[in-house]
Amino acid sequence: MSIQGAGRVWRRLDVTVRDLPLGILFLVVSVLPGLRGHGTEVGDLPTRPFDSLAVVTLALECLPLAVRRRWPAVCLALVTCGFALDQLRGYHSAAGTALPIVLISAGSHLEHRRRATVVLLTVAYVPLAIALSQLGSGGETPAEFVTFYLVLALAWGAGAWLRATRLAEAERRERVAAETRTAERAQLARELHDVVAHHVTAMVVQAEAARYLTAAPERLEQSLTAVSDTGRRAITDLRHLLDLLNPDHGPGTGPGHGTGATEAKEPRTPAVGRVLTLVEQTRRAGQPVDFTEQGTPPASTGSADLVAYRVVQEALTNALKYAHGSRTSVQVRHGEREITVEVSTDGTGSPSAAAVGSGRGLAGLRERIGVLGGDFHAGSGTDGGFTVRARIPAGGTS
Numbered sequence: 494m495s496i497q498g499a500g501r502v503w504r505r506l507d508v509t510v511r512d513l514p515l516g517i518l519f520l521v522v523s524v525l526p527g528l529r530g531h532g533t534e535v536g537d538l539p540t541r542p543f544d545s546l547a548v549v550t551l552a553l554e555c556l557p558l559a560v561r562r563r564w565p566a567v568c569l570a571l572v573t574c575g576f577a578l579d580q581l582r583g584y585h586s587a588a589g590t591a592l593p594i595v596l597i598s599a600g601s602h603l604e605h606r607r608r609a610t611v612v613l614l615t616v617a618y619v620p621l622a623i624a625l626s627q628l629g630s631g632g633e634t635p636a637e638f639v640t641f642y643l644v645l646a647l648a649w650g651a652g653a654w655l656r657a658t659r660l661a662e663a664e665r666r667e668r669v670a671a672e673t674r675t676a677e678r679a680q681l682a683r684e685l686h687d688v689v690a691h692h693v694t695a696m697v698v699q700a701e702a703a704r705y706l707t708a709a710p711e712r713l714e715q716s717l718t719a720v721s722d723t724g725r726r727a728i729t730d731l732r733h734l735l736d737l738l739n740p741d742h743g744p745g746t747g748p749g750h751g752t753g754a755t756e757a758k759e760p761r762t763p764a765v766g767r768v769l770t771l772v773e774q775t776r777r778a779g780q781p782v783d784f785t786e787q788g789t790p791p792a793s794t795g796s797a798d799l800v801a802y803r804v805v806q807e808a809l810t811n812a813l814k815y816a817h818g819s820r821t822s823v824q825v826r827h828g829e830r831e832i833t834v835e836v837s838t839d840g841t842g843s844p845s846a847a848a849v850g851s852g853r854g855l856a857g858l859r860e861r862i863g864v865l866g867g868d869f870h871a872g873s874g875t876d877g878g879f880t881v882r883a884r885i886p887a888g889g890t891s
Contacts, residue, residue, distance in 0.1 A: 509563055512558055516557070519558065523554075523587045525587075533589030536628065536633050537625075540585050550578045550582065550588075553572065554591050565602045569599040569610070575588070593644070597649070600651065600655070601655040679857075689727070694814050695775065696720050775821075780809070780819075780821060785824045787824075797865065801883070809823070812879075824836075830887055831867070831887055835881070838879050839876070840874065868883070
């Protein structure tokens with residue numbers, strides 16, 4: 494087994510199992526002949542050889558380390574009792590070093606009654622210090638007892654600092670996750686706006702036109718076919734968005750995905766090459782559109798092709814809604830490092846999209862292009878028309 498594999502197995506073990514080796518290590522070190530009597534010493538008591546009570550003392554000081562993270566209060570109480578017994582009996586074992594470690598661990602992992610625990614330990618330390626001073630030879634001064642208390646307080650403070658750092662990191666991650674979810678919801682809202690607004694607007698315009706074609710069956714059939722095609726494309730685009738919400742529910746896996754192989758092969762994100770299809774759809778809705786495409790798309794455009802598609806889609810949607818029947822020009826130019834889009838609609842005296850609509854689509858486009866480092870402009874001209882211009886750097890991520 495590799496080191497990485499062993500590390501993964503170790504991390505999957507229960508936290509008690511992972512903490513147990515530390516307690517066993519302290520226990521083994523404490524019984525080594527060369528280290529007996531050379532541990533922590535408070536109170537200047539003479540060192541006493543190990544006896545049967547020393548076994549209980551070492552067990553109290555070492556074995557509770559196995560639950561120092563699962564039950565920090567229990568671990569702290571047992572180790573503190575073992576340390577007091579170690580000092581009062583004069584064993585001075587190396588296991589006494591476990592007390593600062595336990596204080597650091599309790600300061601980091603104890604969740605409830607933290608202040609009460611600090612007060613209780615402080616109060617308990619006073620009679621211990623008095624007892625050690627009376628049992629000792631008098632060589633320990635009050636300042637030394639205070640110094641040892643400050644060392645223990647510093648260990649607790651280190652654990653509290655670790656806890657505060659961990660909580661701050663958890664809050665930061667939660668905040669980042671919330672901001673990410675908000676950004677994703679805003680992105681999906683923009684995509685839904687683009688898809689629904691364009692397709693539904695085209696369908697409404699086509700259906701309204703069909704009402705006046707009852708005397709021309711051939712043109713009526715063409716109009717209804719255009720409505721049907723627009724509806725199918727809207728369903729396809731909406732499915733792509735739903736697949737983003739649930740990636741496991743891919744094309745062709747759900748009950749509604751049996752309408753044909755063409756739909757299943759539809760690209761997940763519309764490329765600039767589909768702008769012509771978009772233009773033709775708008776023409777069928779009764780909007781005269783001139784389309785010009787210059788240059789060759791680069792091999793890798795990142796999300797620039799999708800943003801360019803959305804710019805044309807939003808502009809044509811506004812043209813259908815607020816300047817229906819006015820001549821519209823769509824120009825797409827591919828450069829080595831950017832895509833330039835310009836959509837302009839002749840003035841008809843009707844209010845512009847920015848004045849009548851909510852502006853959500855244009856604002857969303859400005860934000861998306863700004864993230865990519867591009868430029869976006871939308872406004873009315875002197876002739877009453879409306880122009881949308883966008884410069885989108887190619888190669889950026891969405």
